[in-house]
Amino acid sequence: MRNHIIRALPLLAASFIFTLALRAELDLNAIDSSVRPQDDFFEYANGSWLKTVEIPGDQLGWGSFYELIDRTQKNLHEICENAAAASAKAGSPARMVGDFYASGMNEGAINAAGVKPIQPQLDLIAGIKSRADVIKVIAALKQIGVRNSFGFYVDADEKDSESYLAQVTQGGLGLPDRDYYFTDSEKMKKLRAEYVEHIAKMLVFAGDSPETARVAAQAVMNLETKLAAASRTRVQLRDPEANYNKTAVADLAKITGDFDWAAFFKAIGARNVRSVNVGQPDFMRAFAAQLNETPLADWRAYLRWNLVRGAAPCLGDDFVNENFAFYGRALNGQKEIKVRWKRVTESVDDGIGDALGQLYVAKYFPPASKARVLKLVEDLRSAFRARIETLEWMDAPTRARALEKLNSFSVKMGYPDKWRDYSTLTISRDASYVENVFAANAYEMRRNLAKIGQPVDRTEWFMTASTINAYYNPVENCIVFPAGILQPPFFDANADDAVNYGGIGSVIGHEMTHGFDDQGRQYDARGNLKDWWTPQSTEAFNKRAAVIIDQFNNYTVLDGALHVNGTLTQGENIADLGGVKIAYAALQRALAGQSRAKIGGYTPEQRFFLSYASIWREVRRPEYRRNLIVIDPHSPAEWRVRGPLSNLEEFWKAFDVKEGDKMRRGGSDIVTIW
Numbered sequence: 001m002r003n004h005i006i007r008a009l010p011l012l013a014a015s016f017i018f019t020l021a022l023r024a025e026l027d028l029n030a031i032d033s034s035v036r037p038q039d040d041f042f043e044y045a046n047g048s049w050l051k052t053v054e055i056p057g058d059q060l061g062w063g064s065f066y067e068l069i070d071r072t073q074k075n076l077h078e079i080c081e082n083a084a085a086a087s088a089k090a091g092s093p094a095r096m097v098g099d100f101y102a103s104g105m106n107e108g109a110i111n112a113a114g115v116k117p118i119q120p121q122l123d124l125i126a127g128i129k130s131r132a133d134v135i136k137v138i139a140a141l142k143q144i145g146v147r148n149s150f151g152f153y154v155d156a157d158e159k160d161s162e163s164y165l166a167q168v169t170q171g172g173l174g175l176p177d178r179d180y181y182f183t184d185s186e187k188m189k190k191l192r193a194e195y196v197e198h199i200a201k202m203l204v205f206a207g208d209s210p211e212t213a214r215v216a217a218q219a220v221m222n223l224e225t226k227l228a229a230a231s232r233t234r235v236q237l238r239d240p241e242a243n244y245n246k247t248a249v250a251d252l253a254k255i256t257g258d259f260d261w262a263a264f265f266k267a268i269g270a271r272n273v274r275s276v277n278v279g280q281p282d283f284m285r286a287f288a289a290q291l292n293e294t295p296l297a298d299w300r301a302y303l304r305w306n307l308v309r310g311a312a313p314c315l316g317d318d319f320v321n322e323n324f325a326f327y328g329r330a331l332n333g334q335k336e337i338k339v340r341w342k343r344v345t346e347s348v349d350d351g352i353g354d355a356l357g358q359l360y361v362a363k364y365f366p367p368a369s370k371a372r373v374l375k376l377v378e379d380l381r382s383a384f385r386a387r388i389e390t391l392e393w394m395d396a397p398t399r400a401r402a403l404e405k406l407n408s409f410s411v412k413m414g415y416p417d418k419w420r421d422y423s424t425l426t427i428s429r430d431a432s433y434v435e436n437v438f439a440a441n442a443y444e445m446r447r448n449l450a451k452i453g454q455p456v457d458r459t460e461w462f463m464t465a466s467t468i469n470a471y472y473n474p475v476e477n478c479i480v481f482p483a484g485i486l487q488p489p490f491f492d493a494n495a496d497d498a499v500n501y502g503g504i505g506s507v508i509g510h511e512m513t514h515g516f517d518d519q520g521r522q523y524d525a526r527g528n529l530k531d532w533w534t535p536q537s538t539e540a541f542n543k544r545a546a547v548i549i550d551q552f553n554n555y556t557v558l559d560g561a562l563h564v565n566g567t568l569t570q571g572e573n574i575a576d577l578g579g580v581k582i583a584y585a586a587l588q589r590a591l592a593g594q595s596r597a598k599i600g601g602y603t604p605e606q607r608f609f610l611s612y613a614s615i616w617r618e619v620r621r622p623e624y625r626r627n628l629i630v631i632d633p634h635s636p637a638e639w640r641v642r643g644p645l646s647n648l649e650e651f652w653k654a655f656d657v658k659e660g661d662k663m664r665r666g667g668s669d670i671v672t673i674w
Helices: 041-052 064-085 093-105 107-113 116-126 131-143 186-205 210-229 261-268 281-293 296-314 317-332 340-364 367-390 396-408 433-449 497-514 535-553 570-591 604-614 622-631 637-645 649-654
Strands: 061-063 150-157 160-170 246-248 275-278 410-414 471-473 478-482 618-620
Touching (some): 041 604, 064 093, 064 618, 116 131, 116 296, 116 433, 131 281, 131 433, 150 281, 160 281, 186 210, 186 317, 296 317, 296 340, 296 433, 317 622, 340 433, 367 396, 471 497, 478 497, 497 570, 497 604, 535 570, 535 637, 570 637, 604 649
Parallel strands (some): 160 275, 410 478
Antiparallel strands (some): 150 160, 471 478
């Protein structure tokens, strides 16, 4: 999938506002008046809050975004509890949600069952006697949502956006990124050792003896390290052309040798596969080599580990607690595990999100917000259109095609026009929690594979309705805003325009700009990966993007210990800069002929920028920040404020930022793209 939700890291081209945090009414108590806005606007707007905030033990960070997530989760919890207590019609959304939730909350039964719910899969793995068996088991695990070895799914063909294409991608790692296997720092060495220990502990819970588990854990680490060595970096994965390698099934042997694709397709349930996009051929070449070279015992250990890792959150307390000890505490610094109802509610949303989404929308979605935000979208589109029409660096042929693309943007708001049809999915409160999770995963795999040979469904959503987020999909040329984001404090129909345009308006502008960032600009108005730029405009764009890259390369976190990766984050940084500039221009249009009286002592322009700064109000645990610097294409929150605004003349005027002030760049270091 190209829509890269964070918890599904290999997803590439579309972008989500992962760390949004909006306040419909400005929290003026958050302002630190001891800081000059001309020196550090992030600290000025949020400093008093930053001095007093504490991260809850079960969270990786805290801020307005986290607060809204927490409140929405409580709403979903109430829905789940009510559904579980009722006896709705069989097959209805309420019945499915209630049964799924009840199975996850039955802690006594889950602990009593131990490893039994995954024993059929453990037996399947233990029965591997040949390379052909490995292929079949890889497919069988993928059918139930257990990730391993490589990615396989169906998505739109990036060069024929009306057709679906099977996709094969790199994957199969238990650590967050390839670099975790090779970075030579003491922290990473320690983490790798802890990872091997963690694998061994989990395999003991699954039935291995301590000695067998120790040997198996090292074998897993060795195999993953070889797969990591063949994996592309996050920066390399940003290049759509390099990761598009459409290959006829008959020609796959040129990449993967004697890997039996026919057997794999049959085992996973993929029919009539004629072509495949092999995203990272070198990885698949290395994987095929390891399939032949790695001992079968090591493959059994690797697949057993992937099964246990995938199922652990749904098994007994020993699995759950050890899973948290590594992935929560050791890796990210989280102090406490979330209580069960939070974990199960998240699982219901992950597994049958459209069933839960229907119940959420019926109770919590304010329809009036949809019309207001749709108007904001059109206001932003008009402002963006005016910007493109006057860009001095873009030539006429490219400008015409850019305007065509902008005018072709489609908008999805609130929730899907049609919900998932779960009639072929059986969820039972009498089944184990793991069985329900696997059943939901298997349904989703069947639904995905059924797309082969069908025209692309442009009405499909890749977020649930309750999600507090937004995204742009380049292959559909579409921006999407779930119902979850269309509520206070993200958006308030009663708030003044300055706050809404600085908040949700900058988000809309951000998503629109993604259609024209370093990745999005490579897709045309219909979503096809196609070069529609003249060489002159391409050169001009790249020159300006290079300035943004250099700016962010010089930003640091953790008291200077780590640098932001300006190349990895360039798409988000371009979208941040463009989004706030376009939203400001739209605000000026909205304010035409209106009173510009101060509210709370601030002009509309100042309130706009205070609102923008408050959307990034957050703190994160040091371990989590360290990980995100490596894997996250978004810059740290403070630099999403300081970076764009230091380039923005409109901000300088609003807060009287003069030459020489820290929040004002000078000369050739100033950059504007959109």
